[in-house]
Amino acid sequence: MTATEQYVNLLERLKPGELSLLREHAGRSLDDSLAAFDLFSGLWWPLRERNERAPRRGVAWVVSKLYASTPLENKPGRRFAWQLARCREDVDLEKDPVVKRFDRILTLPLSQIESALHWGLERISSHNLSLDWAKLTDDLSIWERESTRLRWAEEFLKPFKEDGNAH
Secondary structure, three states: HHHHHHHHHHHHOHHHHHHHHHHHOOOOOOHHOOOHHHHHHHHHHHHHHOOOOOOOOHHHHHHHHHHHOOOEEEEEOOOOOHHHHHHOOOOOOOOOOHHHHHHHHEEEEEHOOHHHHHHHHHHHHHHOOOHHHHHHHHHHOOOOHHHHHHHHHHHHHHHHHHHOOOO
């Protein structure tokens, strides 16, 4: 099991009160609250001490808040971009608001992506879909790489192409 998968397992075991504390910190810095800092440090730091391949602290903090806000079932292979594409509203790529919002996600730096991902997770949740949380975490860890964003774009477009409706 990878360090990222171990981190996701820790998130899945959080109690309702712990999830609530993390939800309250959506969009906020790790340093804004001693209680949130202590909770997060108790999750992340022991893992980091044992494994240098643990998710980066900033990425792990964002993912913990996203998970707390929208604790979708964790299913390997259910990548964010592909799942979001399944939530489309219009077969015409140029008219679909989901496509426009997804395009914006691809342009955001990691430091500004949390609220956009939250929107996407809410969409995925509203369609009763699951998510590969470890893959999302790993992707955010290398978000600065153009290849990561290109892969997301390809994964997002795949369901449109399969339907024969990509314009």
